[in-house]
Amino acid sequence: MRYVMAIDTRKCVGCSDCVVACQTENNVPVGFCRDWVVEVVDGTYPNVSIELRSERCNHCANSPCVRCCPTGASHFEEGGIVLVEHNKCIGCGACIQACPYDARYSHPEGYVDKCTFCIHRVREGKDPACVSVCPTSCMNFGDLDDPNSKIVNVLKNRKFKSLAPEAGTKPQIFYLV
């Protein structure tokens, strides 16, 4: 089992519903976020293009955050989901430094927090909150090891990229371009 996301940049309108849905689903304190939207503008008027991307923890297969965590709070769960166990986290912030995606933040209650792929929902067979709310349905979530899954089909048929591949972290979020 290998949980991945494939996000269609051709459809994303950058509305940030994924951000709000994550906040209300996971009780993320207002002012912090586990996911965010990036807009990249390229070219000069009138030959301009935009790429809009919803970003979050890449749940890397080769995770610098898990490797550097002194207490083992950052760890892998089923399907390669990277989690932080809050009770074990001492808030040292080593993982925040190690992450090339700037995906983690210090929760006001003293631990490090980030995207969980909504593991509590995934275990109930649901999509993560961000995926389930997206008005453009530009986000896909699924098991890359299941050859019959929609996500495998999507990735087979579309060009895609991942972020900062040069970091060698083996990110598990793919952007359809």
Next chain:
Amino acid sequence: MHSRRKFIKISSLGLGATALVGGMAKWVVGSSSPKNISIGSQSPVFAKKVPTYCEVCFWKCAGWAYVTPDNQIQKIIGNADDPQCNGRLCPRGTGGVGMFSDPDRLKTPLMRVIKNGEQTYREASWDEALDFISNKMKEIAEKHGPESMALFNHGSSGKHFTQLLNAFGSNNVTAPSFAQCRGPRDTGFELTFGESVSSPEVTDIRDTRCMVLIGSHIGENMHNGQVQEMSEAIDKGAVIITVDPRLSTAASKSKYWLPIKPSTDLALLLSWIHVLIYDDIYNKEYVAKYAEGYNELKDHVKDYTPEWAYGITTIKPEQIRQTAREMANASPAVIIHPGRHTTWYGDDVQRSRAIAILNALLGSWGSRGGIFLKEGFKIPEFPHPVYPKPSWSWQDTLNGRYPLAKESITNTIIEASIPEEGKEHQIKGWIVSGTNLIVSIPLKEQLMKAIQSLELLVVVDTMPMEITGYADVVLPECTYLERYDDLRATAHREPTLCLRMPAVEPLYETKPAWWIAKQIGERLGLSAYYNYKNFSEVLDWQLKQVGLSLSEMERVGTKKFARKTPVYIDPNSDYQFKTASGKIHFYSKELEEAGFDPMPKYTAHDQPEEGFYRLIYGRAPMHTFSRTANNRNLVALMPENAVWVNPQVVELWGLKKDQHVWLKNQDGIVSNFSVKVRVTERIRWDSVYIVHGFGHHHKPLTYAFGRGVNDTELISKISVDPIMGGTGMRGNFVTFIKDQPKKEAKS
């Protein structure tokens, strides 16, 4: 005191109920959140989910409010059965919980009093406030007649106050949604097809093969169903053509982006009509069967060639031809999108007519992938005595102007509220519900004159918006998550019914609009119109008339009904359009008889002087009007607006990214606050762009105060559409002021 209605800051009063705010804030930062939620091993526990439909915008998506065991609303999720949202709310709907938890909400009724010679508000009981209002209304009716009471409204609450005024004897009910927004579009389509495209629009985007957006930015205007369908159309490979001086989000997803010179849209539309006709690529069968006036149209557009349009629009002739061919290739599965906010330059009905004519030439009305035929569901009205017939109404405030206005015009009601010797139809009292007139209505001077002249101004709102500072009485309404409202009966692809019911008890001393209206009505001796204790009885009665019940709707939230009529025109049928002749009107006799051009003509509009840039305003997907700028869940996504400036202009002015500048318009009006410069290639060099709804100057909006600029204050020139009274607002130009201008601090 009423001749001098001083603006009062509600914050300066040190009002109570802070303890409750503290309670909410604690919840917002999540200190009560079980840690297992964050760790993610377990799902949160909810006591119940309650059906509602959203009130953050007019799309009114149905959803479920999830209530925790300690009676807090944690999240709102779309109702999967509602075709307006398909279970997916937009960011504003998801963040609607921030409206409920906003610490700045109005909490108790407030009444204007004079204390030590100063005007101020004091907290009042509901009885006091309602008695005051009803006594004043009686006084106004005795002196001037009940017609002298007017209502400005926007949103679900407005219906309750409309009924109140109707029972009282006035139909001077108005909303900015007509003369400040969709009025020209609706009028233009009614003149052409005999009906408007309604709301939610009847555009068949999901099955379209070609969609043209002209000044409409779907994706930034987050009209949920349309955004979802545009995404579906992209998936299916539809061609999108976007006409916009700004690279909008939609433009960035389009096969063709035509970066038009602002104010010249009608020239482009006319040249497209020219190409379709003179290149002989329009839908001949459809036009022959359903339209009249083709020959007149052909003659009329003879000189509107792409070469002619090039000089005006800056769009190359070949691009005009090519995009016209794309439309023709997709016909009839093509939509020239009618847009929504269409009050731009004062010839907006004619521009909308050109859009309607293009749709007709391509055979889109009544075709799959074009514009479908809506079907609604009639809900009987709860029995009440017949409303008295007013001796005059909003039509009388037009004074012979705007002959084709089908809905009331805010500005003529405002005009009628300014006393004048011998004026026959005078308005003396306003109820304002759910619309912040200070930000939604251009021409502030006229508005202020009217406000200062009123004998009664009642404002009903959930938030201390700017308009509340001018009220005699402020009534705190509970949010949509805490109340019943009318059923949402939607006419669209499928007739749909949705219920809104309270998810939790109203916080503070707030009350639902139905209760407020009923209380005032009963005090005015109109009890016969309010033959119920709770609004739930009205809903249950209505639902039972159509074979449903309140308890069933509480369970499902949304109910869809099977259509009885076809969704598209059967090409073998003799379909009759809703015009006088049953045909589509290329040539409008109605316009001609009213003294206007029967077919749209291009007229040039003013251009900015050197050093000035056209002020273009629009939407961001996470905000609605000015009503969400204080919503903590949404401001986290976009705290303020920025002024978009082309890098060439930035260089010319020596501006820097994120530098704060003030904007000054052609009439010397300077923005209240500064705004950050966003340097971007997404905007033309002759224009600047800001998102509407920011720059609040009312301190009680503790978050929104002073963040960004308010475009409305810079719109001091309006071009009124003589056909229906729309207030064109895109003819204003601004320049930059780099150093803080010296002026009196405003609150």
